[in-house]
Amino acid sequence: MKKINKYQPLAGILLSFSVFLSCGLTSGPASRSRSEGSVPADAPYKKASLPIDTRIADLLSRMTLEEKIGQMTQIERGSLRAGDISRYKLGSVLSGGGGAPAQNTAAAWKAMISAYQDEARATRLQIPLLYGIDAVHGHNNLQNATIFPHNIALGAAGEAELVRRIGIATAEEMAATGIYWNFAPCIAVAQDPRWGRFYESYGQDSSAVARLGRAYIEGFQSAGTMPSLHPIATAKHFLGDGGTRWGSSTTDNYKIDQGNTPADEQYLQEVLFPPYEEALKAGVRTIMVSFSSLNGVKMHANKELITGVLKTKWGFSGFVVSDWGGIDQVSPDYGKALTLAINAGIDMVMVPYDANRFINTMTQLVKENQIPLSRIDDAVRRILRVKFEMGLFDADPVKSAPAETVVRSPEHLALAREAAAKGVVVLKNEGVLPLAPAQWQGKKLYVSGYAADDMGIQCGGWTISWQGSAGSITKGTTILSGLKDTLAAANIMYTASAEFETADPQGLCVVVAGELPYAEGKGDSAELKLPQRELDAIAKARKQFKKVVLVIVSGRPVILDKTALSCDAIVAAWLPGSEGAGVTDVLTGLVPSSGKLPCDWPASANSPSDEKPLFPRGFGL
Numbered sequence: 001m002k003k004i005n006k007y008q009p010l011a012g013i014l015l016s017f018s019v020f021l022s023c024g025l026t027s028g029p030a031s032r033s034r035s036e037g038s039v040p041a042d043a044p045y046k047k048a049s050l051p052i053d054t055r056i057a058d059l060l061s062r063m064t065l066e067e068k069i070g071q072m073t074q075i076e077r078g079s080l081r082a083g084d085i086s087r088y089k090l091g092s093v094l095s096g097g098g099g100a101p102a103q104n105t106a107a108a109w110k111a112m113i114s115a116y117q118d119e120a121r122a123t124r125l126q127i128p129l130l131y132g133i134d135a136v137h138g139h140n141n142l143q144n145a146t147i148f149p150h151n152i153a154l155g156a157a158g159e160a161e162l163v164r165r166i167g168i169a170t171a172e173e174m175a176a177t178g179i180y181w182n183f184a185p186c187i188a189v190a191q192d193p194r195w196g197r198f199y200e201s202y203g204q205d206s207s208a209v210a211r212l213g214r215a216y217i218e219g220f221q222s223a224g225t226m227p228s229l230h231p232i233a234t235a236k237h238f239l240g241d242g243g244t245r246w247g248s249s250t251t252d253n254y255k256i257d258q259g260n261t262p263a264d265e266q267y268l269q270e271v272l273f274p275p276y277e278e279a280l281k282a283g284v285r286t287i288m289v290s291f292s293s294l295n296g297v298k299m300h301a302n303k304e305l306i307t308g309v310l311k312t313k314w315g316f317s318g319f320v321v322s323d324w325g326g327i328d329q330v331s332p333d334y335g336k337a338l339t340l341a342i343n344a345g346i347d348m349v350m351v352p353y354d355a356n357r358f359i360n361t362m363t364q365l366v367k368e369n370q371i372p373l374s375r376i377d378d379a380v381r382r383i384l385r386v387k388f389e390m391g392l393f394d395a396d397p398v399k400s401a402p403a404e405t406v407v408r409s410p411e412h413l414a415l416a417r418e419a420a421a422k423g424v425v426v427l428k429n430e431g432v433l434p435l436a437p438a439q440w441q442g443k444k445l446y447v448s449g450y451a452a453d454d455m456g457i458q459c460g461g462w463t464i465s466w467q468g469s470a471g472s473i474t475k476g477t478t479i480l481s482g483l484k485d486t487l488a489a490a491n492i493m494y495t496a497s498a499e500f501e502t503a504d505p506q507g508l509c510v511v512v513a514g515e516l517p518y519a520e521g522k523g524d525s526a527e528l529k530l531p532q533r534e535l536d537a538i539a540k541a542r543k544q545f546k547k548v549v550l551v552i553v554s555g556r557p558v559i560l561d562k563t564a565l566s567c568d569a570i571v572a573a574w575l576p577g578s579e580g581a582g583v584t585d586v587l588t589g590l591v592p593s594s595g596k597l598p599c600d601w602p603a604s605a606n607s608p609s610d611e612k613p614l615f616p617r618g619f620g621l
Contacts, residue, residue: 045062060377060380060384066359067124070090072347072348072380074090074094078099079355085123090355091127091348094133096352098141100464105143113179114398117397132183133174135182136185136186137577139170139174142173146416146579147416148577149416149575151186152199152574154212154419155201163212164218165415173406175229175400179397182220184234186241187235187275188237189203196521196524199461203598203617205617206272214278217233221283231390232284232318234321236288239272240261241291242261245262246259248260251291255524256524259292259293273309280315287318288320289306291329300329301340311345318385322348324350326350335370342379413578417581418582420580420582420583421586424571425597427571428569432569434588437486446500446503446510448541450514451479452551455578456517458553459473463517467518467522481581482582483510485581485584498511511541511550512553512573513530513553515530516531527605528556529559535564538567548566550569550570552570555574555575560614593621
């Protein structure tokens with residue numbers, strides 16, 4: 001999911017309100033007067049003691065078409081105008097990447113969510129709002145939240161219990177801001193490191209992705225600090241987003257993201273299906289559809305897989321949500337795109353900007369019988385089921401929130417540091433690691449590389465904003481500060497460019513080199529190269545010092561040239577999150593190296609299948 005907080009102009013021809021009156025009156029056995037009239041305080045759907053099915057049936061019978069389509073509508077908060085939630089009877093609002101309130105604090109988030117919920121509960125039926133967010137490595141839109149390593153590092157750690165605990169911690173920090181719906185985990189089986197979303201995957205092995213994805217869902221949805229409300233996870237992106245082919249994308253200047261995945265029956269059964277089958281066993285309640293195509297068919301219109309496999313064969317009873325404007329890609333004809341996507345089985349639509357256009361077009365399509373009313377009812381029934389299961393009808397999400405002190409708690413910081421350490425993979429070590437503290441008493445240690453002391457580079461994309469950014473964007477411990485803390489008795493000299501005024505040729509230099517942050521297709525890379533300034537720092541360090549340790553901060557394997565390969569030690573730190581001291585724990589021997597590559601590390605930027613990898617999946621010293 002995306003994205004940025006840019007308001008885009010309203011598009012499409014608006015239908016008159018009479019359309020709502022002519023075709024939005026009732027469905028099922030309910031009368032027009034019941035659907036549009038006032039609701040008694042003791043209506044069955046308001047009674048927590050009644051079975052959920054009874055409550056759903058009662059509420060659905062009272063709803064007009066306008067209210068039903070409103071429940072299927074999800075708008076990005078940056079596009080909301082005053083009164084839109086009640087005006088359109090919206091079922092959901094989301095924050096895209098960077099979609100934070102002006103004051104990016106837990107208190108401000110709660111105030112914002114509370115105002116949205118108050119507006120929703122002031123509507124005729126008082127249906128609560130479902131607020132969603134991409135908390136893909138911690139509550140990463142919230143300033144100074146605990147930022148965990150991205151999934152590729154957790155794949156390197158390979159520990160389901162660790163991932164489960166991260167799921168719990170993320171749910172707790174989200175709940176402290178009044179939010180209980182997470183667009184995570186990504187359970188793509190990523191094949192090509194040139195993909196800009198590679199770091200959102202746990203790796204190239206389907207069984208490992210399935211195991212870790214299930215652990216995250218079970219952890220997130222079992223978080224115990226909210227007894228009145230139950231957080232829900234989202235398995236994404238259904239289906240095949242990790243297997244798209246280079247050059248197949250037609251979105252913007254993307255090369256592989258949102259492209260096409262060729263898949264025969266064996267590939268479906270052995271690679272793509274297992275993570276979702278495990279997600280369903282874990283009790284996942286929402287599934288997000290992929291931007292990508294499968295065998296040339298846009299997944300947002302793939303009825304065979306969404307309805308045929310996911311809902312019918314596998315019995316998924318939650319709801320399916322589109323990705324950000326994903327339905328628009330199905331066809332240039334918006335009405336046709338909606339018809340194909342909704343009939344394919346999409347229940348909630350991440351519009352995300354233009355509620356008028358979506359609601360009016362949907363209403364007209366129902367009036368013309370292009371979309372059956374039974375399909376609308378099925379979608380709304382699924383959405384309401386999840387809201388009832390979560391407890392949203394019976395508890396206030398903000399009043400039920402845990403204390404704000406859970407955000408960046410000592411326990412969560414310790415967990416993030418542990419995860420960063422367990423994800424480190426040592427690729428090469430010719431006797432220079434570990435940098436044991438006792439050996440550095442009074443000695444000089446040289447450190448260079450632009451990623452050594454940069455929180456934004458260390459956290460990567462999807463941190464405070466969609467694309468992320470370099471700099472001191474949130475609280476945390478950089479790798480350099482971790483080295484200074486652990487090797488307090490050493491004399492640490494740091495310059496990012498490796499241009500030291502004085503340097504001991506017999507000394508050792510740690511170069512921490514990293515990719516600049518990126519997300520989704522904007523990170524598609526044909527070359528898989530580190531920034532030139534980092535390559536220059538490596539070369540300068542190699543010329544100046546007898547021993548060089550190269551630490552790579554990246555969302556994927558990067559191509560190592562002869563100079564990089566000549567370093568005495570090479571360490572993959574991935575995108576370790578806000579607690580970079582976890583990386584230094586491994587460098588200094590406080591924590592043993594245990595990470596294993598969750599993917600092949602290619603020797604060149606050619607297609608991964610074209611040549612023998614430099615380091616194979618599963619490798620780690």
